[in-house]
Amino acid sequence: MSAHATQEAPNDWDFPAFAGDHEHHEPSFIRKYIFSTDHKMIAKQFLAVSLFFLAAGGTLALMMRWQLAFPGQPMPVVDFLPSTMAPGGIILPEFYNAMVTMHGTFMIFFAIMPLLVGVFGNLLIPLQIGAGDMAFPRLNMWSFWLAVPAGLLMLASFAVEGGAAGAGWTAYAPLSADGEYTGVYLGQQLWLASLFILGFSSIAGAVNYITTVINMRAPGLTWLRLPLTVWALFITAILVLLAIPILAGALIMLLTDQTLGTTFFLPETGGEPLLWQHLFWFFGHPEVYILILPAFGIVSEVLANGARKPIFGYTAMVLAIVAIAFLGWIVWGHHMFMSGMNPVLGTTFMFSTMVIAVPSAIKVFNWLGTLWGGNIHFHVPFLHAAAFVSLFIIGGLSGIFMASTPVDIHIHDTYFIVAHLHYVLFGGSLFAIFAGITYWYPKMFGRMMNSLWNRIHFVGTFIFYNLAFFPMHGLGLEGMMRRLYDPTQYGWLAELQPWNVFITYSVFFLVGFQVIFFVNFILSMWTGREAGPNPWNANSLEWSIPSPPPHGNFQTIPVVYRGAYEYSVPGHERDFLLQNEPPDDAAKRRPEPAQRVDPSGQVKDRGGDQ
Amino acid sequence: MSQTAAVSAARGPVDPTRPEPGLGAYNLKLGMWVFLLSEVMFFTSLIGAYIILRFAHPEHFAAPGEVLNVPLTAANTFVLICSSVTMVKAFAAIARDDQKGLQLWLVATIILGSTFVGVQVYEYIHLFRDGFVPNAAAYTAGGGPLYGSTFYLMTGFHGLHVSIGVGCLIWVLIQAIRGRYSSSHLGGVEVMGLYWHFVDLVWIVLFTIVYLI
Amino acid sequence: MNWLLEPSVSTFGPEIDRLYYIILVITGIVFFITQFLLVYFLIKYRKREGRTAAYTHGSTRAEILWTAVPFVVVLMLALISKPVWDEIKDPALFPEDAYEVTVVARQFEWEAQYAGSNGEFDADDSFTVLNRLHVPVNQPVIVHLESADVIHSFFVPRFRLKQDALPGRSIPMWFEVTEPGEYELGCAELCGLGHYRMDGLVIVHTEEEFEAWKAERLAAAGGGVTGTERAQAMTGEESR
């Protein structure tokens, strides 16, 4: 009896798809690759689209960096752009503003969020809980096919009159509420409409994930045996479910301000610009945790696998995720310290923001605890995961500066913020994504990525990433503002120009190394080594079935006997133990190992029933 | 730590078939509940904006009944409450395998729901004539333009939800006529009901906040 | 690149700097400990033939330790930050004998509005100056910050002062400068195409200089039909 069968589904259109008992007929090309309802295919579709947007956002970043380093000089290669953007390759201020906005929007909404939630949520949730598919496969398909028109609208806005939205990814009103202030009318409206549509996509996904995790776990897969990726994605889905509608409401109000003449955020007729900021950040801060929690999950998974050790403090890790998700709702005001918000609220938000460092600390130290006493295999995913820990610490610690309200007076809206957000989003989320992609690539495509090129990509990215973004802290401390088309216009910034040039050169190399990754990613689909079901000797359920798994995933519904991190169990011949391996097979003894590392005399074993 | 203890710890509890029982609600129903939670947040952002703007600018808002037609809307509220009871009756009917009852109560719900939307449109038309419009520049009714902006956005999005609900009801009715439901097969009717009652619930709150306070 | 801040010239500047350095030291310590442990573990526990990883699921004592210590540290940081924040931003604690001006931000300039000789802002001899804010040294100044269109942000790095200008509101902020001189003023909130060139100067005079400057301006502005118009006509050399 499956877990879902116990949940008698009184309707025929939400059956869980199990290949085991379904007849196999090859679906048509369209059903298989385009309007597919298979969660693995949908994950790949999201992967393709979000990598495209990652590249697009990166290309915009490159052009921004050119302008910041060499303001007013024509940028080679881009001189084909129309004269409303970059006549003769010289980037115009309106185009720069559009690029900043679209860079932030692409990266956050169309690259990192779909990568973490769309790709890994879809790929991993059913596989790791032992289900044949999502609870609502058709809804899942729609979740993808709503994201596509949203992306197209966003891209199209570059081509409309007035250009793309130019009010920053935060779209502060009234700048964004009335085209008169920016000269961007339709572009801003398309931006709003696109994000609104994308919201439907996200919510559809979240409903699916939450239902699936609650109802469709395999027998024996109790909450405290779930892989941390599933935990993280589950909590993330709750954040998505509750945060996106707030944004949707705010977007609608801004859109009607633009189009119907309402006055929510326009002060001349009674509106309140601060209301936009409150609503945006009430969504926005949970959003940044949406962008990091799945990364936490991936990193935990990969670190334990690389270290061949159970994850340290599993329960604490789960509680920390839940705590971050809850505290994430009461800190939004830290983006508004200088906004003219009531200063008493500023103090309130400072305290809550400080406290949120604590669950993050728990995560960091437990990761270190996981490495301690391990037998570390430096495979490529592990490299990215270890780099994640290092870089997330830097990004998190810079958050502490900003959380202190008086210090934030000086660094708010400077490059210190830009440094912080790239450390947590690139050093954090994107490195975790690299770890995740390289780790689950064999599960998705059946082949390994080329390890040598991956290592080259890793080293280059790590070095040039830091060279590019670390100096931004200093620029911020010197008072270099964000969203600045031409920093040389300000006297005190002109002296800093060598740093901007240095950063830009680093970014050139950084982007160059990404090209290696893209090429490796594509080519390995054909040239990679065959992976086999379990190339990393990992424990969770997806590694017990072929790579890539067949439609419906599991031949028979797996039964789970233990948590996902039973590595190096003493007395067991292999150093891994699949979650669904029956205890009798697993207990095949082997002689006591020659050398055992047990750095703790006193660490108490709390058993594998986690 | 003894080896055997570690191995048995790694094995976990001996009963391997112990199922983890989910939440006790089938997927479709659970999914609908989860979706409704996001709807709560959506209406929160609209209603919250209204509360905050009204608190910040009381001068933009008029006393109950001054601009809006309270008796008409009270009657309309009653219509929506009735539609909730017909909806739940439809569900009760199919739970008894009463196909005719299901269809009749669904038709009643559709009629009541459409009436609600119709009355709202009628109300909009009249308010427009009085200069109570969403456009701040053209606003001439009592209070100030924030009143019009917030009113139309909140009631408009609620009306949109009712309209979508009527559309879904029609679809459910077609399925019912085709005999797709039975007492052991009523998920579609039940989640339709959940959505419909939720929309009713939102209106109860909206009506109070927008018309009566 | 420098972790040290440029010396500040306002009264509360050093307090912000002190907080900054405290946080820098604390996060610096955390940074070195965690990064050191990370690298050390990576090297020490790298894969070796015949080695088996330790089999442990964690330690409650360690969890409590690394929950409690950061909690205390961040709570302490918040507690020492609060008074400084209140001093700078809480209107109830603003200094009393302050000199008051109004600054109106608009795309893409700063307009300083000075009261007339009777202390009223709409007096005959009240006047405005574009992109230059003249203030006295060693005397608290309260600026009523307003915006005529979108959100801007009044940012003087050397004062450690930043405050958004919000259309529809007048937000008070204060500062007291300790050294005469000219300090650059920037706009820190994206406000449109000219955001990158919305610069200005805060000119800090000694008390005598300031009085003289003010007297000159008042005289120039006074007597005419609208003081503002006349004063604006003569700010030509100061606006760009």
Place this chain on the structure above:
Amino acid sequence: MQNGEQSHQPYMLIWGILAFLMLAKVGVSLVGMPQWMSISFLVLISLVSALLVALYYMHLRSEPKKLWILAAVPFPLVIILILLVIQDFG
């Protein structure tokens, strides 16, 4: 949900109560009592009505407690949002 249970649900009774509560609200808003008092009454009555709909029409009453917990999740957030943001205005 058991079939037999359905017919015993007090659907019509709830309908009557809801209609009555609605009239009561209109009454409260028309009787000129102090604003804070009428607002408290109105909010209270609406909450009761909303709760009745959720408990009886949406059958929350007979759902497992875990679903109650799930359904309650957004409400603290709603309160946090409105209470904190309102500090900033007025």
